[in-house]
Structures are given as C-alpha cells and as structure tokens.
Amino acid sequence: MAFQLAFAVxxxxxxxxxxxxxxxxxxxxxxxxxxxxxxxxxxxxLFQHGIDPYSGGTFRHSPLFLSTFATxxxxxxxxCALLWLLVDAAGAWALVQIWxxxxxxxxxxxxxxxxxTYLLNPYIFLxxxxxxxxxxxxxxxxxxxxFASQGQASxxxxxxxxSTNLSLPSLMLLPPTMLLLLTDPVSHLASPKPFPAKxxxxxxxxxxxxxxxxxxxxACSLVAGGWGWIxxxxxxxxxxxxxxxxxxxxxxxxxxxxxxxxxxFLMVFTMxxxxxxAPVCIKYQHDPLYATFLLLGIIAIFKPYPTLSxxxxxxxxxxxxxxxxxxxxxPIVTTLLHLHAALLLPLFHHLxxxxxxxxxxxxxxxxxxxxxxxGGALLDCAWAGLRVAIGEADERWVVLQE
Amino acid sequence: MQWxxxxxxxxxxxxxxxxxxxxxxxxxxxVLRALPNGKLAARFAFSTLLKGTTPRxxxxxxxxxxxxxxxxxxxxxxxxxxxYAVTELHLTLNAGKWDYDSWGYPDEPxxxxxAELWTWMGDGAPTSIDERWKAIQNAFAGLFCAxxxxxxTQRTTSxxxxxxxxxAMPHNARLRHATLPAENVCTENLTxxxxxxxxxxxxxIAALLAPHxxxxxxxxxxGVHVRWRxxxxxxxxxxxxxxxxxxxxxxxxxxxxxxRSLFDRTVPRACPVASSSxxxxxxxxxxxxxxxxxxxxxxxxxxxxxxxxxxxxxxxIAMRWPEEAKFTHPDRNLSSLSDFSVRRTLQGTxxxxxxxxxxxxxxxxxxxxxxxxxxxxxxVEFYLHTLTVTCLGGKPCDHLFSNMTYIPPVxxxxxxxxxxxxxxxxxxxxxxxxxxxxxxxxxxxxxPDAQRGWxxxxxxxxPVDSAARRMYTSPLLVDLPTPDFSMPYNVIIxxxxxxxxxxxxxxxxxxxxxxxxKVYEDVARTVDVDxxxxx
Numbered sequence: 001m002a003f004q005l006a007f008a009v010x011x012x013x014x015x016x017x018x019x020x021x022x023x024x025x026x027x028x029x030x031x032x033x034x035x036x037x038x039x040x041x042x043x044x045x046l047f048q049h050g051i052d053p054y055s056g057g058t059f060r061h062s063p064l065f066l067s068t069f070a071t072x073x074x075x076x077x078x079x080c081a082l083l084w085l086l087v088d089a090a091g092a093w094a095l096v097q098i099w100x101x102x103x104x105x106x107x108x109x110x111x112x113x114x115x116x117t118y119l120l121n122p123y124i125f126l127x128x129x130x131x132x133x134x135x136x137x138x139x140x141x142x143x144x145x146x147f148a149s150q151g152q153a154s155x156x157x158x159x160x161x162x163s164t165n166l167s168l169p170s171l172m173l174l175p176p177t178m179l180l181l182l183t184d185p186v187s188h189l190a191s192p193k194p195f196p197a198k199x200x201x202x203x204x205x206x207x208x209x210x211x212x213x214x215x216x217x218x219a220c221s222l223v224a225g226g227w228g229w230i231x232x233x234x235x236x237x238x239x240x241x242x243x244x245x246x247x248x249x250x251x252x253x254x255x256x257x258x259x260x261x262x263x264x265f266l267m268v269f270t271m272x273x274x275x276x277x278a279p280v281c282i283k284y285q286h287d288p289l290y291a292t293f294l295l296l297g298i299i300a301i302f303k304p305y306p307t308l309s310x311x312x313x314x315x316x317x318x319x320x321x322x323x324x325x326x327x328x329x330x331p332i333v334t335t336l337l338h339l340h341a342a343l344l345l346p347l348f349h350h351l352x353x354x355x356x357x358x359x360x361x362x363x364x365x366x367x368x369x370x371x372x373x374x375g376g377a378l379l380d381c382a383w384a385g386l387r388v389a390i391g392e393a394d395e396r397w398v399v400l401q402e
Numbered sequence: 403m404q405w406x407x408x409x410x411x412x413x414x415x416x417x418x419x420x421x422x423x424x425x426x427x428x429x430x431x432x433v434l435r436a437l438p439n440g441k442l443a444a445r446f447a448f449s450t451l452l453k454g455t456t457p458r459x460x461x462x463x464x465x466x467x468x469x470x471x472x473x474x475x476x477x478x479x480x481x482x483x484x485x486y487a488v489t490e491l492h493l494t495l496n497a498g499k500w501d502y503d504s505w506g507y508p509d510e511p512x513x514x515x516x517a518e519l520w521t522w523m524g525d526g527a528p529t530s531i532d533e534r535w536k537a538i539q540n541a542f543a544g545l546f547c548a549x550x551x552x553x554x555t556q557r558t559t560s561x562x563x564x565x566x567x568x569x570a571m572p573h574n575a576r577l578r579h580a581t582l583p584a585e586n587v588c589t590e591n592l593t594x595x596x597x598x599x600x601x602x603x604x605x606x607i608a609a610l611l612a613p614h615x616x617x618x619x620x621x622x623x624x625g626v627h628v629r630w631r632x633x634x635x636x637x638x639x640x641x642x643x644x645x646x647x648x649x650x651x652x653x654x655x656x657x658x659x660x661x662r663s664l665f666d667r668t669v670p671r672a673c674p675v676a677s678s679s680x681x682x683x684x685x686x687x688x689x690x691x692x693x694x695x696x697x698x699x700x701x702x703x704x705x706x707x708x709x710x711x712x713x714x715x716x717x718x719i720a721m722r723w724p725e726e727a728k729f730t731h732p733d734r735n736l737s738s739l740s741d742f743s744v745r746r747t748l749q750g751t752x753x754x755x756x757x758x759x760x761x762x763x764x765x766x767x768x769x770x771x772x773x774x775x776x777x778x779x780x781x782v783e784f785y786l787h788t789l790t791v792t793c794l795g796g797k798p799c800d801h802l803f804s805n806m807t808y809i810p811p812v813x814x815x816x817x818x819x820x821x822x823x824x825x826x827x828x829x830x831x832x833x834x835x836x837x838x839x840x841x842x843x844x845x846x847x848x849x850p851d852a853q854r855g856w857x858x859x860x861x862x863x864x865p866v867d868s869a870a871r872r873m874y875t876s877p878l879l880v881d882l883p884t885p886d887f888s889m890p891y892n893v894i895i896x897x898x899x900x901x902x903x904x905x906x907x908x909x910x911x912x913x914x915x916x917x918x919x920k921v922y923e924d925v926a927r928t929v930d931v932d933x934x935x936x937x
Contacts, residue, residue, distance in 0.1 A: 026755060026839075038785060038839075045787035046810065056810020056818070058783050058839075241813045243842040249897050255885045256845050256893040272901065276908070283912045301904065353753045353883055360885045364893065368900055375904040382911050390916055398921055401914035 016081040024130035031132035032305035033242040054232040063220035091139035092118040094146040101149035117319045123312025134309040149185035161212035178202045179288035188286040189388040195285040248306040252364045297378040324384035337373035425453040426474040435684040440649040440657040445509040446642040453635045460487040460527035476598035486534040490522040495587040496623030499876045506739035514874035517585035524572035535578040547590040553580035564775040569629030583857040583877035589613045606673025610665040619644035657729040660720030669717040679710035738765040746875040753883040760834040764826035771866040776820040780811035788837040
C-alpha cells in the first residue's frame, strides 16, 4: 500500500514538472474566471504597478490570494507547480485524518486508498496541474472538515472563514460544520436519532465564525484599499458578469437569457443554491459529516463558477463512507455517465472554440450530461445514506418510500 | 440733406446688423500634394470663424441661450454646439487605411479607419458630461447620417494624453473619445456635409466635390473640427481628404492629372462670401521635368498657389510630365516618408485566446519617443503580465516601454485604456507583444452578423515632440466565440429540467418515509420502519 502511495506521489510530481501544465494553463474546465492562474498573475502585475486590479473585470480572486502571492508565495515557474502539488498533498493528508477520526482508528489499511482516491482523482489533479486556485479552496475545505472532525472549533471555523472569503458558496458549509463540532464525526447513519446537543450551543460558534470572517473582510479591504473587491469577487458569483464556459449550469443559461429575465433568474439560481442547507442538515442531523459531504456535492453541481475540482472533491469524499456502498442503487450508471461527460467535455470544448467545427450546443449538452452524472451520484449517496438505517432486507421484504 | 438722410439710414442698418449678427469669416483652401508613388493627396478645408465669440459656458445651460443668427456658420451645427456647450469637437469619418510609409503624414491627422469622435466639454452643467456626450453623438448621427449612436459607454474613453485640446479650454474641461472602426463612409454622409457649406457644390472649391469621384479614391475621409481660439473666436473647419490615383484611371499609365480628370469638375466661379480661396499644389520632389497649367498666381519654393477670385471661371489646374511615357512605381522599400512604421496584428487560432503584436520600425537616424494608445473594447482583455518588448534578435528590452497608465476593462460596460511611452532607438525595430483573452458575450450583445467578427479600434501613436503627427494603425478584426442564437428557449427548458429533476428527487428523498413492504400472495402489507425494527 505504501508503495502505491509513493507511486501516486511520484506520478503527480512527474506530471507537475511536465510541460502539460503549459497546455492546461487556460483550460476553461480546470480553472474558472474566479480561479484562473493567468488572471491571478495579471492581478498581481496590476497590483504591483499601482493599478487597482479590482477596477476591471479581469481579476476576480480574493485579496487574500493577491496579498499572499504578491508577497510570500511564488506565482510562476516550477516552484509554483510544486506548491500546488504540496497543497494537494495537504488535502490528501487532511482527508486521511478525517477518515481516521470517523473510523476512530489511529491508522488503518484504508488510509492509502483514501489518499490515493484524492491524489489520483483526475478531477482533482488536472485543476492542480493547471495551477487553478480551486486547489487551495478544496484543500481548505478538507482541512476545515478535519479540524471539525477532531473537535477543534477555532481552527475549523477560521479555515472555513478563509474558504468562504475565497469562494462565497462555502458559507453553506457553516451549519453542518457547527453541528459536526457539537457532535462527533463517527458514522451514525445506521442509527438515526435526533440531534443530541442543544442547538443554542451553535451560537458561540456562529459568533466566532462571524468574528473571523469580519476580520478577514477588513484585512481584504486594507489590502485592496477599499470595498471595490467585494463586487469583483463575491459579486461575480451573484451577477455572473463573466460568461466563460465551465462545466456548470450557469454560464450558458445566462448567455442565452433574455435581458429582462436576467435579474430574476440570477435571484432564482442564487436562492436555489441556499435552500438545500436546512433540509440536508435536518435530514442528516445524526451524521453532520455526511450532511457536509452532500452539501459539497450540491455546491459542485449548482455553484456559479465550478471547475472540475468541485465535483472532484465530492467524489473523493465518497471514500469516507464505505458503509453506504451496499445500498447504492446505480453506481455503474453514474460511473458511465461520468466517463461519458469526462470524455465529451474537453472534446466538445475543443471542437467549438479551437477547431470551430462544433458549436456551443455540443459543449452545453456535455455539461448537462456532467450535471446528470453529478446529480446521479448525489442522489444515490443521499439515498444510500438514508437506506443504511434499515439494514439488510431479504427476499420477502422490499424497502420503499411512502 | 438727402445724402445725410441716406447716410443715417445706412448707419442705422449697419449698427442694427452689428447688434444682431456676429462677425463671420469664411476661408476655403484646397491642397493638392503629388506623392512620389504617383498618387495625389487632396485636402479640402472650409473654415468659418465666428469672430469674438466664446463657446457657451456649461454653467449657463439651464438658462435661456441668446438667439443665434448666422450668415455663413451652419446654423444646424451652431445650435448643437451651443445646446450642449461643446468647447472643442472633432468628428472624422474615414474609409481605408492611410499608408504613412508611402503617403507621408496627412494634413489632417485624424485618419483612423471608420468614425472617430472626440469632444472637450466644460463640466459644471446641470446635465452630466456623459449625458451631453450621448446627446452629441445622437445629434451628430442625425446631422451626418452616420451610426454614431453606437459609441456608447462600451466604447468611450478619456485618453487625455493622446488627444489634448487644440484650442482654449474652459475650467474643468473633460475629454470624451470614441471610435467605430466598422462605420462606412458614403454619399449619405457627404451630402449633409456639403449642406453645411455657404457655397455647396455650385461655386468655389466645394464645387469639385463630386461624390462619385471622391468615393472612388484610394482613401477618403470627412472631418468636422470645432475649436475655440482664445481672443479670436470659435472656429469651424470642415475638411475632406482623399488620396487619388491618376495612374489607375489613366489609359497610358501616366501620372498626369487635372482637376477635371480627378474630380470630373472644374472650379466654375469663386464663392462670393469667401474671404480667401486658394488652391495650393505641391509637385513631387523629383528631377523629372513637369508642366503646370495654367500659370500659378504665386510660386513658392515647394508649392504653387492659385487664387480663386471673382474673375475666375472654369479653373482647371493640370500637372503633366511631358517627358514621361509611363509612370514607373518607385521601390516601396526605398525610403519611408514617415518617421516610423507600425504594424499591428492579432495572432492565434482559437476563439478564446490570442496574441496582440505591434511591430515598430524607426526610419530615422535619431531616437524617437512616442505615446502608444490602445482603446480596447472589453471583448478583448489584455494580459499585461505577458507583455514582452523585444528588439532585434528577440533580445528583451523592457526599458523601452515606460510611463504606463492602464484602466482595466469592465465586462458589459467599459473599454480598456492603455497608454505608455515607447522609445525607439535609431533605425531599430521594436516588437511589442502580449496575450489577450477573448470574452464570451451574452447572445443579445452580438450583432446580427455575429460570425463576421468585431472590429477593434486602431492603436494611436503620438510622437512626444510633435503631437500633430498622430499615427493610426489599421483596425483589427477579432473572431469572438458565439453561442447558438436559436437556443434561448431550449436552454431555459433543458437547464431548468435538470435542476427540477435533481431538486424534485432530493425533495422526494427528504420528505418521504422509508417503509418496508412485505410481499406475499399478492397482498401487500405496509409496516412502519419502527415496527420492522421491533421484529
């Protein structure tokens, strides 16, 4: 097993140093306008030349990225590729820690498998090769979940505040993270029970999160020299000014939207993303880690500017819940749909924009297939998470929903 | 006694007219410049001066304006200038690419392809500068039958370093500048243009402006220039420029020309209200003997001057090279008439990214400093961090690019503005290159002929020491990615179906209870989950 892990790391190292990253650099599937490395470098260039990068539409990264990459972290060259690999490795490590916390084991034979599902997941390592900053967001999600699983409230909330600052939809993870901090990460899927702790205990956690968040916002405003960054970064996720294609559902919908319906549908799409939080947290109140997992899947499908690393995180997290595997209804279909979409997305993107022999509808159709694939995985996991409670059924019994 | 009476009447009339009328002066001039490559650059300038007047102060826009009475100044234009308190305005409508290398610098620097409009206006009016700018575009669009209304905020910039005022300015003056490189110039623009002249098409130099000949030229353009000369008055100059090719129309391939052969007209008579009316002819500086008929009124070192006076009738100036059987084109690469040459290209095969390259060649033995101006619609975004400046042999020389100011583009709203100073070493070639990203537009933002692409405005180069020698590059055509225009309903239906499917399934899963159903002898009995557990 250790050998396999070493192989995974070496393979990733080889890929990180290969010229593949130059080809993937501006790939629309791997980096969205909010996470593109080229745009990050443009923002740093403008910042260093005394031009407010948030006065235009090219740069949409958080000021946290701007300040760290303009000062401490490298933003170009091989060092940069190694940094992204390191961040990915940290994500894999955090995922293993979550697994250990959930299975209450110091170490297990499954650790390497879990690390490998993360490190060798193409949806995770391709965005990392293209130096998309979504790699940082993914890793921060995992580290926040890791701290929450270990019951360390302050680091978990601080890191969640950072990842919310980097990408606003992460705010949806706050309720399940707080529930997780009040309970334990151990699997309770098989024995559903009402939430054991008092909900009023979430209040101090909420205040702590808001304090971290406010401090980060203030720090960002200091870096950016004003409040203009809010519209450029978070506003982009609500107003969708940049219609660059991505594997999500928003871009073509709002490219083709009638102008007078645009504000209405922007409101509907934003609200739609939010309405899942409460039901998922209520239904899975006995296992908040599973609720977080499902919410990550929902964010990956419905967020405004997704990259492949968002569904990648959701799919890698499936490794944490082996107890649900026997109850998945159609894993083969979902896998085939994913395979189908993963082949069609880059192909049709190339046909439309590079060779000019296909049109936008081809790519749009494959994003729909990708949406169905992710939705299929999400629904199956949601079903399996509830179905575990009933246990094995023999031939004389059928489990249905009333 | 009778004399005294008549005199007093005359005096009264005069003083009345002084009170009502502004003193106006009208001058017209035609400059014909024979170029070394056999072509002929013609420039008509019709200038009207409102002596002793000042532009309307913007602060007084809310109060009633004084009534306007003009005899020579075009009323339609005068009313617009006062309505929006415009201090300085330049409108040019050009077709074709001005070839600086073989034609030299134009007499009027505004030769950018398509329409270009820039105004300097004083701030402090009840209506904002941008509202007045919009109104001016619409008014001029109506006046000249041009689609200037397309110069919205997505195309408007304020490049004050590149377009400084040419006249006096009020307090708080602001610049608004926009170009429409795809605008075509044709007869429908020339006809209203000629109507603004005191002697349109019947007398004076303007009689030469036959549309079918002007628009047959290799290059042609119209210009309206208004400026305020402090202490003198408000000056309006209407210009027509054309580069004609006598060799092309000549049967024998000779470069001989006459007014009749060029314009299909002669100057029939003088314009009676013109204070002066000149035709200047500049022969090429070559050794080949040439004959100029009729004999010029006055002959200078480089030019011959004709005066169109009251006794002129059917003036037809002709220039002939009797010893030349056939014109041979000089070697194009021999020497350039401009100080430096510019070539701008947009490379790249994909519809998402490209590389903008500007190659400049200094043709002189001295170092040249020039201001480089790019006004780029938001459809094409610069990646300035990829900007490279290279000299001969690909050697990086970033120090040649300095004093950069940049206003980043705002999607769906504002264009980018890039200004920088470029230093060109003597006889050097400098290559400027950067990556650009092409934007994705909403389907309603595409023009009806979306596959044709978008014209990008020309880049402008202004030598630091001679601002009048403004140089325009040719515009670029960029191919932007297009969505499918027939899809709005389909996309709404299909995306919403997917969302509804996932939402509905999750809703179903979360709201319904699990039950275990016992299956025996075709009778199904439902049991609660808790019941089964107990068993």
